[in-house]
Amino acid sequence: MSSEPLGPYVIGERVGTSVWLAEDTRNGKPVAIKLLTKQLPKDGGRRETLIRDVRVTAALYHASLVTILEIAAVGDNLLMVMERVDGTSLTKHIAGKPLERAEVFRLAYQLAEVVKYLHVKTIQHGNINGDAVMVTPAGQVKLGGLNFSNLLRRDTASSAFQQKGSDLRSVGYLAPEQIAAQTADERTDIFSTGVVIYEMATGRLPYSGATAADVARSIVEGQPASPKAINPALDPATMPVLAGCLFKDPFKRLQTVKALVELLAKTEPAAVTFAEQFEKKVTTGTSAVSTRPRAILLVADLANYELMELGEAQRASARMQQILGESVYLFDGKVVDPFGRRLVAELPSVESALEAARKGEFDFAPGQEGGDLSVRMLLHAGELEIHEGAAAGPAVEKAYGVLAELPPNTLFVSEEFVKEGRGNVRLRDAGARAGVKLFQIVPPEPAPILIDSTELDTGEQEALLAEHEEHSHPDAPRKRPMLPIALAAMLVVVVLTGVAVMWSRRSAERPSDTAVAAAPISAAVPTAAAPRTVLVAAFTVESADPALAERANAIRLGAIEVLRSFPELRVTDNAAADVTAFSARLRAGATGPELVPTSGAKAGAPAPAPDVATGIGALVQWITAEVRMQPRAVARAEALNPFADALLARSLNDLTRTDTSLRAALAADPSFLPSQLLAMRFFTAQGNKTEALAAARQVAALDPANLDATRTVARASLMGGDLRQAFAMYNLVLRREPKDAEALNIVAHYAASIEDTQRFNATILRLKALPSSHVTAHEPDLLAAAGRLDAAVQRYYAIEETVSGNASLSLKIGRLAVLRHSLDVAAAELQKLDQTDPLYGAPMLRAYIAAENRDRPTAEAELKKALSASTPGDDAYTSSAEIYAILNDSRAVIASLQKAIERKEPT
Secondary structure, eight states: OOOEEETTEEEEEEOSSSEEEEEETTTTEEEEEEEEESOOOSSHHHHHHHHHHHHHHTOOOOTTBOOEEEEEEETTEEEEEEEOOSSEEHHHHHTTSOOOHHHHHHHHHHHHHHHHHHHHTTOOOOOOOTTTEEEOTTSOEEEOOOOHHHHTOOOSOOGGGOOOOOOHHHHTTOOHHHHTTOOOOHHHHHHHHHHHHHHHHHSSOSOOOSSHHHHHHHHHHSOOOOHHHHOTTOOTTHHHHHHHHOOSSGGGSOSOHHHHHHHHHHHOHHHHHHHHHHHHHOOSSSSSEEEEEEEEEEEEEETTGGGSOHHHHHHHHHHHHHHHHHHHHHTTOEESSTTSSSEEEEESSHHHHHHHHHHHHHHTSTTSTTTTOOEEEEEEEEEEEEETTEEESHHHHHHHHHHTTSOTTOEEEEHHHHHHOOTTOEEEEEEEETTEEEEEEEOOOOOOOOOOOTTSOHHHHHHHHHHHHHHHOTTSOOOOOOOOHHHHHHHHHHHHHHHHHHHHHHHHHOTHHHHHHHSOOOOOOOOSSSOEEEEEOOOEEESSOHHHHHHHHHHHHHHHHHHHTOTTEEEESSOOTTOEEEEEEEEEOSSSEEEEEEETTEEOOOEEOSSHHHHHHHHHHHHHHHTTOOOOOOOOHHHHHHHHHHHHHHHTTOHHHHHHHHHHHHHHOTTOHHHHHHHHHHHHHTTOHHHHHHHHHHHHHHOTTOHHHHHHHHHHHHHTTOHHHHHHHHHHHHHHOTTOHHHHHHHHHHHHHTTOHHHHHHHHHHHTTSOGGGOOOOTTHHHHHTTOHHHHHHHHHHHHTTOOOOHHHHHHHHHHHHHTTOHHHHHHHHHHHHHHOTTTHHHHHHHHHHHHTTOHHHHHHHHHHHHHTOOTTOOHHHHHHHHHHHTTOHHHHHHHHHHHHHHTOOO
């Protein structure tokens, strides 16, 4: 076996598509290496950010997961270094024969447990198959197969996870939505896990075919072969597990892997006991207990962990781990226990530890990402012991004891850390806690004022020293300077004269300076933060040929839309002093049409324009060069020509031609952003919601800064019940617009629905900065969600006294009034809703009131109006269920609740 070096690794046998066996030359240990990408960004900042993001996400540790030892960059390659598993793939282990019932459940339970862990970490696997699951001789499952897409931490469901390729067996594990290029989410992993369990139970895959395309068609359109027919000895208890996983419709499958884990545990409790033995043996090294030399440590915990409910505490711990973990990895450190309730990180140097800790302290400050968390932080040093995969030992225990006595969100430094070095920071004594002397970082001293005293007499020196003393000690009593005014004036004159003489000498030595200063100053290079505004005026056509005039118009319209897609430019239709105007002349040349780009009196070189695409490319290239932008590729002619024709047809109001040409452009290049932007606008205007949404998804992927597309995808995801993608999109919105009312209200409503008090309260604080009429979430929502209606309505009344015109508040009070049989109060709120929300709030409250009066026809008519005006993230169908409950119609209640579940309403 030939070996080649790759950084510190000697590469050996290839064992997978992008996986090799290797040896780490630094310690001689055998490892497995996966090549994540060969194309790391050239830009240093983007490169470091990407590597950091992958490292943070790769901080995974589970007994049934192939352990990731390191994420390493070698040249332009990004490598994932993993433990070398002593075992065989599940496919080889099965060898075409069904496994015994007990083994099926043992392996299935371990697999489901590790997939559940990944989902908790917001990682969708998307590539679960028989080759990605390893089985050790002891029967332990080790799941591999994570790739670059997984580790980029995309907090969203996405079709980006779909597996591509023509391998017949690989396709056999795909979910129908992956094959159809639809949105993939956690339920996609459930389907693939079900396929693996089916294979263990029968010895073969549920779908077959002569080619990969046949298998794919069978998965989407056909039914799996009966597992009982393949394996007559199959235990009937296996059938509910397979049925829960293998529905084609994701909404009919088990909705979470947690549900699958619970079903497996209930069906075969012995599988749980079997798996627990491996969890107890898990270590981070070669032994259960290992001791490292004196280490530099960052230790942190949550100050109010014990006061939180279990779920809330776990979520807060995960956020603390993520925020601090990013700081640690940014400065080349390593989190020892990435999923415990406390964080223990090891840093390579004093300087990196100080930088990581100070960044963490900043991130937990009010108004920052973790500003709603109460985190205690300590920099410490000592021997680090690893017991059963967790940080331990006297140094760590001492740090835990100190943390328990510290105030939150303030960084402290222990004396043991200071013994290792102080870095470039200034420390002050902060007393002692738990028997450990502590320090805090304080701002550096003011820089001393350096004075050349060789040309000053004694009196002047004393005066300047007194002034310097005053600057250095502002709290000390001030002494009146003794420098005589006349002497000060004389010094000023001397200094000014000296400056004038020096400048005249400098000017004589460099006569060209005056000419340089007088020359026009070239405009700054445009950036996304400081874009250049340009105008593309109508072209001059030097021909009577109408076809040439049409081509000129198409080139201009196409160039405008292409330029709009560049974040460094703003395209306007109005001339102004700060607008750079461009145009062009189109003429018939000796070899065909020619385009001459112009800007005022300046003209560019004639460029051939045999078609519209070539003309657009020439004009865009000239404009970007003139404004000093980096050259930018446009698109292939196959996409650009029909795109420009669609723009021209739309300008002529020819909708049929617009539709035809636009579809041709999209088919030629789905990643051409201007085409997708046009599609989003055009299909929306035509009422084609499906294709408008498809275009919006593409725009959001190609240009995350486009908030219109991001909001469109978020709303559609909410209406479709895809909460993971919805919140990923709203998170993007809030990164760009921290005060976006829609996103904040949605987050608050869903936080209240799951009783995430911490997130809810933090969002309510942010909503208070918005106009009250924009707010639909209020503090008493938590009381209402908990069923404390009397307390909630009193709090709503108190808020209503301080704000006016809030439709959401009026509907809440009116609804609760009906439920409490106070129709007079409901009628008063209805009058307000007639003015503030006549389309949704008013008809919904009328439906409640009519139901209370047993007027079913009116209730249903008003409810129909409200439902037609409902928006993503509201609780329209939950309210519908309440109204039908008042009318004692159980069947309609269940139907409404089913719709509420499908939409995943925040109730």
